[in-house]
Amino acid sequence: MVNFTIDKNKNTPLYIQIFNQFKKYIENGSIPQGYKLPTIRSLAKELGVNNITVINAYKLLELNGYVNKKVGSGTYVSQDIKQNDLTREDIKALEHGQILLNKNMINFSSSSPNPELFPVDDFKIIINKVLERDGGYAFEYQDTKGYMPFRKSxxxxxxxxxxxIDYEDVQVISGGQQGIDVVSKALINFGDCVFVESPTYSWAIASFKSRGAEIVDIALNKDGIDIDELEEKLKIFKPKLIYTMPVFQNPTGISYSEDKLKKLIDLAYKYDTYIVEDDFSNELNFSSNKHLPLKSYDKYDRVIYIKSFSKIYMPGLRLGFIVSPKNLVNSFAEAKYVSDLSTSGLMQRAFEIYLREGIWKKHIERFKKIMRERFDEMKYLLSGNKYFEVNIPDGGFYFWLKLNDDISAKKLYLKCIERNVSIVPGNMFFSNKVDDSHIRLSYASCEADKMKSGISTLNDILKDIHNEENSEYIPIV
Amino acid sequence: MVNFTIDKNKNTPLYIQIFNQFKKYIENGSIPQGYKLPTIRSLAKELGVNNITVINAYKLLELNGYVNKKVGSGTYVSQDIKQNDLTREDIKALEHGQILLNKNMINFSSSSPNPELFPVDDFKIIINKVLERDGGYAFEYQDTKGYMPFRKSxxxxxxxxxxxIDYEDVQVISGGQQGIDVVSKALINFGDCVFVESPTYSWAIASFKSRGAEIVDIALNKDGIDIDELEEKLKIFKPKLIYTMPVFQNPTGISYSEDKLKKLIDLAYKYDTYIVEDDFSNELNFSSNKHLPLKSYDKYDRVIYIKSFSKIYMPGLRLGFIVSPKNLVNSFAEAKYVSDLSTSGLMQRAFEIYLREGIWKKHIERFKKIMRERFDEMKYLLSGNKYFEVNIPDGGFYFWLKLNDDISAKKLYLKCIERNVSIVPGNMFFSNKVDDSHIRLSYASCEADKMKSGISTLNDILKDIHNEENSEYIPIV
Incomplete structure (x- = not known):
């Protein structure tokens, strides 16, 4: 069915080589759910390794949720391991509202605000200013690291x-996804390990996997990443990087406590790895709690800070930046060069003015006011519901719902679509686990006056599904 | 000194595994120039393989220029194999004129036209038209494959x-380099083989290598790629793709004959591989010879056509497109999504109008007239020179000079810089060979009235070097 090869000359310990191969075969479905793994002795013999090597590999598989041990019976592939992705098209559609949502659709799926909120008028003036001032020079190749005045601003x-920081640490990028891609190119080689929060943003995983990385999940608690699990796994794997969204996480809305931020940095230093901080919405804090970026605590220069301007300003700018640890500045510049040489000079020059002249403050004020109304309305509408539990975030765009009574998120998603409400099923935010009990609701693109009707529909459907499920199981006696 | 490992379970033939490892060690300098390879018998014994396997590996190394066989003595690593790259910063600087060339510098190095030639005025009008018409929608995420009206235009x-072609085959990209990167992401995995013309564009190689590809050179003749060498190597390696610039190649200016274009496509079909055609300047044909893109001959749907708008229109647009074989359309879209989600909507919408309304024709006419003057002047200035041979291209931006009498291209380059003339030494266009006898002159950024003085300085320096070299070797008797 499958073929194991181990290479004793490799640096990777043998038990991790065995773990990686099981992981691959389980994920791609070559080893199906419920399959009983070979006994320790037989596999050890087949591979010509010690029993303890196989024992350690099986322990790792268990630790990462790939297998369950049944006492006296053996080790079995988990029933809830993810073996088939949602199609990529679905994910794309849901993440960015790229499917033509019909006009009457109530949109709880898009991560980016509706275009009516974009600061287009200001930009029109600024773009013309740049064209007037710089002429053709706005359309030349720009410095790969970015237009210097923009980096300074x-x-x-x-x-x-x-x-x-110093402008020398700033690498301009064409949006947050390119930031992830540039960091991947610079740091990840085939076979490297990357840690991610579970759940997390699926297209970050796609980027790491595209470089041949092995993904290891770390659970997310209500106050941030599970530090104990993280350290336990740091001792075993040697990840090239830990990918995080410490403020208003996607999809959970969770923000790390200050204590966890500090511990995370200490661990990165202790185990000699880097943390990627993906920040797309830290401006949207609606609480009295301070939520500074992880980067502001970065005393060891271990945080690669990726900032996107897409969600809070406009996606179409295709702008963002990386704040890089000193020793990675040139690696990122080279990766950026290989990716697309340089970012649009016109947009960099325009945004430079936008930042330098403080025009962004006006936009944020207005934007935050509108989002605050939506946030409060969502909070109100989602409170005290018996069909799900919801974690109220301190800000950002996302509410993450855990469905009660075994209600299927996939079923809910499909029924919502029928009724013109679009939501995101939680499954797509897990890298290797099947999840059918969470959904993500975003209000970025949903006007406050539509929310009420949307959540009311959601409730109707939840009630229907709940009743259906219960009636199905009433025994006829 | 070095470690060889071979894996008999792998699909790659053993002799190619051995070849690849020698190649790596020779390129990174672990095995130095002039080093004598182990005898066939001793290596075969050490690796536990047949003599014939080692013989085949050594043959391949010889075929690819890594080693020379000396009869009765053994096999030695070539003296002219490339073991140290020019620094990346140098290459960047030279390719795109990103170093701050001092104002008086005569620029024969830049590949992109001076900004005074950009159609900025037309663009200013069009951009405002788009902002007026589309408002915030111009700044939304666009479809990953591209804004549909743009793809149609x-x-x-x-x-x-x-x-x-059909618009479904078009993938919009943010410039030609991203096209190469997207194709690499979609097709190349760690250990795959890629064929390139020798010499070729170094940042294409960087992109392939970043994916873990093994690069194999194919010589370029005056009428295009060496078809016999290509077929010989196709029989041995199974390249994922063949990277080519069939019209006005960078750096040589060479264009393929129609016969070679057809043969290339037949070979791609016969050996089940793809050809990447990188086209950045086919509009600049100054001859009466027809130079259609390879894609126009593509009867087997084997050509991935990458078109950049950077060199002929404006680099700052960050726009281009891929015409994709039908079966690769979705792979490219996914790779594009992972790279940066989508390309600027504002630029796509603006260029859509530019193409649809035929405004580009006006620009091309004017642009071609100016470039034609420069081309003719260069041709005149470079003719009948005793210090170099030059191949006059049918169009494009590049003249490729072969220096006579062992004049060192590197020395020439350094002396030119001192005298405020910037040229590109040929070395950077070879992936594994040291070259010190070619230079590339581009007139993209060099006004006709500066050329005379630039070439005259070049000639003075050539004369000096030539005299120096000769005087050094006069024996004192």
């Missing part, structure tokens, strides 16, 4: 988040 | 090159 801009 | 546009 970024340094001023992020002082608001208590991040104090 | 591209289909009309390339009918000029006798390429007739």
């Amino acid at each position: 970024i340094c001023e801009f992020i002082k608001k988040d208590e991040i104090d | 591209i289909c009309e546009f390339i009918k000029k090159d006798e390429i007739d």
Whole structure:
């Protein structure tokens, strides 16, 4: 059925080689759910390794949720391991509202605000200013690291988040996804290990996997990543990086406590790895709790901070930046060059003015006011519901719902679509686990006046499914 | 000194595994120039393989220029194998004129035209038209494959090159380099083989290598790629793709004959591989010879056509497109999504108008006239020179000079810089060979009135070097 090969000359310990191969075969379905693994002795003999090597590999598989041990019976592949992805098209559609949502659709799926909220008028003026001032030079190749005045204005801009850096540490990118891709190119080689929060943003995983990385999940608690699990796994694997969204996480809305932020940085230092911080919405804090970026605590220069301007300003800018640890600046520049040479000069020059002249503050004020209304309305509408539990975030765009009574998220999703409500089923945020009990609701693209009707429909459907499920199981006696 | 491992379970033939490892060690300098390889018998014994396996591996190394056989003595690593790259910073600087060339510098190095030639005024009008018409929608995420009206206008546009396709085959990209990167992501996995012309564009190689590809060179003759060498190597390796620039190649200016274009496509079909055609300047034909893109001959749907708008229109657009074989359309879309989600909507919408309304024709006419003057002047200035041979291209931006009398290209390059003339030494266009006898001159950024003085300086320096070299070797008797 499957073929195991181990290479004793490799640096990777043998038990991790065995673990990686099981992982691959389980994920791609070559080893099906419920399959009983070979006994320790037989596999050890077949591979010519010690029993303890196989024992350690099986322990790792268990630790990562791939297998369950049944006492006295053996080790079995988990029934809830993910073996088939949702199609990529679905994910794309849901993440960015790229499917033509019909006009009457109530949109709880898009991560980006409706275009009516974009600061287009200001931009029109600024773009013309740039064209007037710079002419053809706005359309030349720009420095790969970014247009220097723009990099300088970024340094001023992020002082608001208590991040104090030199423009030499700034790498301009064409949006957050390119940031992830550039970091992947620079740091990840075939066979490297990457840690991610579970659940997390699926297209970050796609980028790491595209470089041949092995993905290891770390559970997310209500106050951030599970530090104990993280350290336990750091001792075993040697990840090239830990991918995180410490503020208003996608999809859970969770923010790390200050204590966890500090511990995370200490662990990165202790185990000699890097943390990628993906920040797309830290401006949207609706609580009285301070939520500074992880980067502002980065005393060991271990945080690669990726900032996107897409969600809070406009996706179409295709702009963002990386704040890089000193020793990675040139690697990121080279990766950026290989990717697309440089980012649009026109947009960099326009956004430079936007930042330098403080025009962004006006937009944020207005934007935050509108989002605050939506946030409060969502919070109100989602409270005290018996069909799900919801974790109220301190800000950002996302509410993450855990469905009660075994209600199927997939069924809910499909029925919502029928009734013109679009939501995101939780399954797509898990890298290797099947999840059918969570959904993500975003209000980025949903006006406050539509929410009531949307959540009311959601409730009707939940009630129907709940009743259906219960009636199905009433025994006829 | 080095470690060889071979894996008999792998699909790759053993002699190719051995070849690949020698190649790696020779390229990274672990096995130095002039080193004598182990005898066939001793290596075969050490690796536990047949003599014939080692013989085949050594033959391959010889075929690819890594080693020379000396009869009765053994096999030695070539003296002219490339073991140290020029620094990446140098290459970047030279390719795109990103170093701050001092104002008085005569620029024969840049590949992109001076900004004074960009159609900025037309674009200013069009951008405002788009902002007026589409408002915030111009700044939304666009479809990953591209803004549909733009894709449709591209289909009309390339009918000029006798390429007739459906908009479904078009993938919009943010410039030619991203096209290469997207194709690499979609097709190349760690250990795959890629064929390139020798010499070729170094940042294509960087992209392939970043995916873990093994690069194999194919010589370029005056009428295109060496078809016999290509077929010989196709029989041995199974390349994922063959990267080519069939019209006005970078750096040589060479264009393929129609016969070679057809043969290339037949070979791709016969050996089940793809050809990447990188086209950045086919509009600049100054001859009466027809130079249609390879894609227009693509009867087997084997050509991945990458078109950049950077060199002929404006680099700052960050726009281009891939015409994809039907079966690769979705792979490219996924790779594009992982790379940066989508390309700027504003630029796509603006260029859609530019193409649809035929405004590009006006620009090309003016642009071609100016480039023609420069081309003719260069041709005149470079003719009948005793220090180099030059191949006069049919169009494009590049003249490729072969220096006579062992004049060192590197020395020439350094002396030119001192005298405020910038040229590109040929070395950077070879993936594994040291070259010190070619230079590339581009007139993209060099006004006709500066050329005379630039070439005259070049000639002075050539004369000096030539005299120096000769005087050094006069024996004192």
